[in-house]
Amino acid sequence: MKSIRIGIFGLSRGYDNVDSILLNNAEIVAGCDQSEVLRERMKQKLPNIALYDSFDEFLNHDMDAVYLANNFAEHTKFAVRALEKNIHVISECTASGTLAECVELTRAAEKSRAIYMLAENYPYMLFNLEMQKVYKSGKLGKVLFAEGEYNHPVGPDDTYFIRRYEGHEKHWRFYVPATYYITHSLGPLMCATHSNPIRVTAMPIYFPRDDRYATASYVGDNSAIITCLNDDNSVFRVTGCAHFGGHENSYRLACENGQIENVRGDDKVMLRYDPWTTPIGEEQRQFYHPAEDVDDAVRAKKTGHAGGDYYMFKDFFQSIREGTQPCLDAYVATRMSAVAILAHRSLMQYGVPYDVPDFRKEEDRVKYENDRETPFWGNDGSAPTIPCCSHPEFRPSEENLRKYREVFAPEAK
Ligand SMILES: NC(=O)c1ccc[n+]([C@@H]2O[C@H](COP(=O)([O-])OP(=O)(O)OC[C@H]3O[C@@H](n4cnc5c(N)ncnc54)[C@H](O)[C@@H]3O)[C@@H](O)[C@H]2O)c1
Known part of the structure; x- marks a missing residue:
């Protein structure tokens, strides 16, 4: 079988996924980043690939796929x-x-002969794959309610995180509203159930980082709690990227015949039925590690996010080879972006509901085709047009900034 030739645009997270791509027998032929340091690091790992600092030149390289x-x-x-x-x-x-x-x-994906897939890796974690499998078996019946929580606190002294994931003072992580990083919580629920959010509300949990933290963040919201009404009458409650104490991500599908969830603080799943809904031959309450193909397990363990990165690329390459649309196609991907964007608008007004557009419909496209509100600084220097925090006046303190600048001071390197 001819190997798929892929190029990587953005060599920070892009570099982290080199092994996930190679372990799936694809060939990395090109890389692109404006940072010379990151291009050099890539060269060390893969001496034969072509490296670019401009997307235009990168895109002219002969390749089948790009990872953005x-x-x-x-x-x-x-x-x-x-x-x-x-x-x-x-x-x-x-x-x-x-x-x-x-x-x-959505318009571009419809016109193209190529596959579009969102690189959302959390649905590919083993326990989420198991939850999808059980839900699709039909034994649980229809989903009524589901929860998704992505909780990633960062310690006040974690200078590694600041150096690796943050950076300059207008970096997107310092402006990302609490609702925007939603795909890790919502993606696993949408992939399992195929329910589509149609109406959304959100509440902020305003709790800024105190002066112990080295940060330039303009977001004082610790987390957001987002509620979605879906097109099948079910309801989801999800977080964006939350920062409660106790790092974890957890999911629960509550259905007409029972529930399945991953157990917080463990990698097992718990599946429960009622006495009158338990399938013949099964226990009413099951608490187990999902089974995994042995060869895949060996490869997945070498990659990040509990194997999610490996299985995600496996699915992408399979979609290309078989010409099939992945679950995380342009419609699902843009619906998640729209939920995140509209949840932020809701949060700014303490829970006012917003209807989520259906980008399959031309009338919804026309309604939103000029809606360019953004809380981010652009890579081209363009300024935010809306606040990123429920308290628009919120700023990092002088002490936060002093500590943050100290991390990047030349003597700290
Ligand atoms: N799924 C996951 O688990 C996961 C984990 C980390 C990051 N991410 C995602 O990966 C993406 C990157 O995250 P990151 O932490 O690496 O961010 P980052 O800001 O550290 O890296 C972005 C890189 O892109 C480069 N870049 C940006 N615009 C460019 C341009 N026009 N031309 C050339 N280079 C350009 C920058 O120089 C930088 O090196 C984000 O979308 C983030 O949400 C996902």
Whole structure:
């Protein structure tokens, strides 16, 4: 079988996924980043690949697919360019930073012969794959309620995190509203149930980091609690990226015949029925480690996010080879972006509900095709047009900034 040739755009997260790609027998032929340091690091790992600092030149390289791992809210314009050339796209979250871009992405994906997939890896964690399998078996009946929680606190002294994941003072992580990083909590629920959010509300949990923290963040919201009404009458409650104490991510599908969830603080799942709904031959309450193919397990263990990165690329390459649409196609991806964007608008008004557009419909596209509100600084220097925090006046303290600048001072390196 001919190997798929892929290029990586953005060599920070992009570098982290080199092994996930190679373990799936694809060939990495090109890389692109404006940072010379990151290009050099890539060269050390893969001496034979072509490296670029400009996307235009990178996209002219002969390749079948691109992995977009550049700034969080800037994927769409690059995805559209690749789709126009019928180059397959796997794009990091979020699919689109504005509602206008959601429209542009769905239109481009429809016109293209190439596959578009969101690089949302949490649905591919083993316990989420198990939850999908059990739900799809039909034994639980229809989903009524589901929860998704992505909780990633960062310690006040974690200078590794600041150096690796943050950076300059206008970096997207310092402006990402509490609702925007939603795909790790919502993605696993949508992939399992295929329920589509149609109406959304959100509440902020305002709790800024105190002066112990080295940070330049303009977001004082610790977390957001988001509620979605779906097109099948079910309801989801999810977080964006939450920062409660106690790192974990957890999911629960509560259905007409029973529930399945991953157990907080463990990698087991718990499956429960009622006495009158328990399938013949099964225990009413099951508490187990999901089974895994032995060969896949060996490869998945070498990659990040509990194997989610490996299984995600496996699915992408399979979609390309078989010409099938992945679950995380442009419609699902842009719906998640729209939920995140509209949940932020709701949160700014303490829970006012918003209808989520259906980007399959031209009337919804026309309504949002010029909606370019953004809380981010652009890579081109463009300024935010809306606040990123429920308290728009919130700023990092002088002490936060002093400690943050100290981390990047030359003598600290
Ligand atoms: N799924 C996951 O588990 C996971 C984990 C980490 C990051 N991510 C996602 O990956 C993406 C990147 O995250 P990160 O932490 O690596 O961010 P980052 O800001 O550290 O890296 C982005 C890289 O893209 C480069 N870049 C941006 N615009 C460019 C341009 N126009 N031309 C050339 N290079 C450009 C930057 O120089 C930078 O090196 C984000 O979308 C983030 O949400 C996902």
